[in-house]
Amino acid sequence: MFKTKAGYQLSIARKAGFAMGDYACNLYWQSVSLFLMFYYTDALGLSGGVAGLIYMIASIFDGATDPLMGALADRTRTRWGRYRPFILMGSIPLGLSFAALYWSPGVDAFGLTAVVLAAHLLFRLAYTVVSVPYSSLTARMTTNSQERSSLAGFRMVFATLAGMTVSFTTQPMVAYFGGGDQARGFFYAACVLAMVATCIYPLVFLATREPPEPAGNPARLSMRDHWRATLKNKAFWILMVGISLGSISSTALGKSLLYYMKYIAGDEGAARYALSIKAAMGIAVIPAWIYVTRFIGKQSAWLAAAAWGLAGAAFLAMTDVRTATGATVFYMFMQVASLGVATTYWSMLPDTVEYGEWRSGARPESFIFGLGMFFQKL
DSSP states (O other): OEEETTEEEOOHHHHHHHHHHHHHHHHHHHHHHHTHHHIIIIISOOOHHHHHHHHHHHHHHHHHHHHHHHHHHHHOOOTTOSSHHHHHHHHHHHHHHHHHHTOOOOOOHHHHHHHHHHHHHHHHHHHHHHHHHHHHHHHHHOOOHHHHHHHHHHHHHHHHHHHHHHHHHHHHHHHHHHTTOHHHHHHHHHHHHHHHHHHHHHHHHHHOOOOOOOTTOOSOOOHHHHHHHHHTOHHHHHHHHHHHHHHHHHHHHHHHHHHIIIIISSOTTHHHHHHHHHHHHHHHHHHHHHHHHHHHOHHHHHHHHHHHHHHHHHHHHHSOOOSHHHHHHHHHHHHHHHHHHHHHHHHHHHHHHHHHHHHHSOOOHHHHHHHHHHHHHO
C-alpha cells in the first residue's frame, strides 16, 4: 500500500487478501440463505411457520445490532487499527456459532424451537461482530474512489466463488457425513465450512492495513454524534433509498426463480442449473462493471444497470416465457443488472463517508456501514 495525491493505492495482493474475507463471510451467509430453511423443516422437522418466525426474529435482531456494532467499532482504537482486531478475535466465536446453527439438540416441541432460535441469534450476533468491521475496512484502506470500485469488485468476485462453493459442496457433504441422517450430515458439513472460514480470517488480518488516524480526528463519538453526523449526510440517504429499492427488486426476482421454473416453465430440476449459471456469471460480469465504471463514473454505471434491469422486466411483461431455457436466459440477463447495482453500491457507500465528513466534520465510518447493512436486510 502506498499513498498518492488521489489516496492510498493498493496492490493486487492487498486487494485479494482483503477480498478473501468476503469468501469467508459468504461461506456462512450463502449457507444460511440457501440451506438453513430446508434444514429447519426437513432435517429438524420444524413447521414452515415456526421456521419463518425464527428467521423474522433473527433478522430484526440482526438489523438492530448492525449500526450498534458500527458505533462500537468507530470508537475502538488499537495499535492494529479500528476494525482488524474484530476480524481476528471474532473468527473463532463465529465459526463455533455457525456449527451450533446446524446442531440438532435432540429435544422436541418448544424446547427445540427455543434452542434453534437461541443458536440463530448467537450466530447473527457473531456474524455482525465480524462482518460490519470487515465491510468498513473499504473506507479505511484507501480514499481513492477508483480503488474502492476495484475493492468492491474483488469482494464480489470472492463472494461469487463462495456461493459456488456452498452450492456445489453442501449436498454431497451432507450425504457423505450423514449416512442417511440429514441433521448429522448438515452439522458436519457446517463444521467443514466453519473451519475453512476460520482459517481465512487471520490471513485477512495479516493482509490488510489501516492508515494512521488523521490528526485532529476525535477519537470517540457518542451515539448522538453518530446520528447527528449521519442525518446531515444527504448522499448516504439518497444511496439508501436506491439500494432499498434495488434490494426489493433483486430479492423478489431471485426468490421467484424456483417457483417460476416449477409452476410456469414446468421443469423444477432446471432451477439448480439456472442458479449455478447465475452464480458463475459474477466472475465475468463484475470485472466488466468495474471497467464500465472507470469510464462513465459510478452514478452513470448505477443508472445503466437500472436501465438494463428495466429493459429485462419490460421484455418479460410483453412476452410469454414458459420454457426453462427461456427463463434461464431471462434470469441471466437480469443478473447483469443485479451485479451492476451491487458493485456500484459497495463502491459508492465508502464515498458517502467522505461526503459526510465534509458536511459535518465527523467520520462515523463503521456506523454508516452498519446502517447500510441494516437497510439491505430491512
